[in-house]
Amino acid sequence: MYIQNNTRDVLLFVFIIIMISCGAPEKKPTNDIKEKKPERATLPSFDSDSAFYYLKTQVAFGPRVPNTESHRECANYLIKILDRFADTIYVQETTVTAFDRTKLDIKNIIGSFNPENTSRILLAAHWDTRPFADEDPDPENFYTPIEGANDGASGVAVLLEIARLLYKNPIETGIDIILFDAEDYGAHSRHNKNAEDTWALGSQYWSQNPHVPNYFARFGILLDMVGAPNATFKHEGYSMYFAPNIVRRVWQTAQSAGYGNYFLNQKAGYIMDDHFYINKYRNIPTINIIHQDDSTPHGFFEHWHTVKDVVENIDKNTLKSVGQTVLNVIYEN
Numbered sequence: 027m028y029i030q031n032n033t034r035d036v037l038l039f040v041f042i043i044i045m046i047s048c049g050a051p052e053k054k055p056t057n058d059i060k061e062k063k064p065e066r067a068t069l070p071s072f073d074s075d076s077a078f079y080y081l082k083t084q085v086a087f088g089p090r091v092p093n094t095e096s097h098r099e100c101a102n103y104l105i106k107i108l109d110r111f112a113d114t115i116y117v118q119e120t121t122v123t124a125f126d127r128t129k130l131d132i133k134n135i136i137g138s139f140n141p142e143n144t145s146r147i148l149l150a151a152h153w154d155t156r157p158f159a160d161e162d163p164d165p166e167n168f169y170t171p172i173e174g175a176n177d178g179a180s181g182v183a184v185l186l187e188i189a190r191l192l193y194k195n196p197i198e199t200g201i202d203i204i205l206f207d208a209e210d211y212g213a214h215s216r217h218n219k220n221a222e223d224t225w226a227l228g229s230q231y232w233s234q235n236p237h238v239p240n241y242f243a244r245f246g247i248l249l250d251m252v253g254a255p256n257a258t259f260k261h262e263g264y265s266m267y268f269a270p271n272i273v274r275r276v277w278q279t280a281q282s283a284g285y286g287n288y289f290l291n292q293k294a295g296y297i298m299d300d301h302f303y304i305n306k307y308r309n310i311p312t313i314n315i316i317h318q319d320d321s322t323p324h325g326f327f328e329h330w331h332t333v334k335d336v337v338e339n340i341d342k343n344t345l346k347s348v349g350q351t352v353l354n355v356i357y358e359n
């Protein structure tokens with residue numbers, strides 16, 4: 027683990043001192059965008075065009091499967107964007123073992139706002155994509171990596187847009203945006219149906235080795251598959267078990283903001299996802315805003331883990347409903 031920003035700030039400081047001692051004009055470096063924060067916090071409007079751009083850019087790297095070049099390039103992109111907006115960035119690098127014993131080099135990428143504040147909210151999504159389309163109707167595709175426009179890129183895109191808005195409209199609450207790696211490298215469904223701990227490897231690691239010792243947040247919100255047209259977000263089982271009050275608050279906020287057609291007051295199944303391990307190992311009450319749908323055979327959005335999880339099947343209005351809801355929740359704190 028290393029803290030990129032601190033190093034950069036120290037270098038910048040040294041640079042300024044050298045410039046002053048050399049008699050250079052006392053002018054702030056124009057590339058230091060972090061010094062221009064506005065003063066007051068106003069509730070921003072979530073820009074779904076901007077979020078959609080962040081989504082498309084991730085997908086353009088190709089499938090973000092650990093140990094591939096696309097994965098490395100996308101990590102650099104995500105670090106660059108978060109570093110532009112957050113106060114401190116942490117990149118947690120480690121190696122985990124997949125269900126098939128492959129060693130995966132992974133990166134959990136964390137952007138923190140107001141890192142000194144002990145009152146914190148955690149926002150998370152996974153940035154990796156599934157190495158195989160094992161739910162595709164065509165068996166030919168069972169080992170093709172998915173593009174993951176919805177399953178992966180959508181949650182990250184919403185969080186990057188929230189990071190941009192937090193930078194432009196600062197608040198006092200501490201916010202940590204955590205982009206987890208290796209969520210979707212779970213056992214191939216055609217071989218092993220009973221391998222729950224093979225999922226969410228990045229969050230399992232982080233939950234037991236957080237980027238800050240004894241890390242705690244008041245609550246957490248995980249986003250997963252938040253970009254399909256007419257998505258339905260229901261009261262997911264583990265969210266209700268570990269954090270029922272947060273579920274009620276978020277769903278109420280969404281409904282008052284006019285997104286009641288997306289956020290339904292319905293019970294839904296238990297999903298093994300990153301939030302489970304955050305609850306289990308860190309005791310941070312964390313909910314999952316995840317698309318659940320009884321009308322599909324697997325219970326998720328239509329193109330889940332298929333080669334059709336592509337940009338063309340994303341609807342900006344869904345990104346807006348989730349992004350604005352999360353903003354309303356965190357700015358009301």
Ligand SMILES: [Zn+2]
Binds near residue numbers: 156177210331
């Ligand atoms: Zn997935």
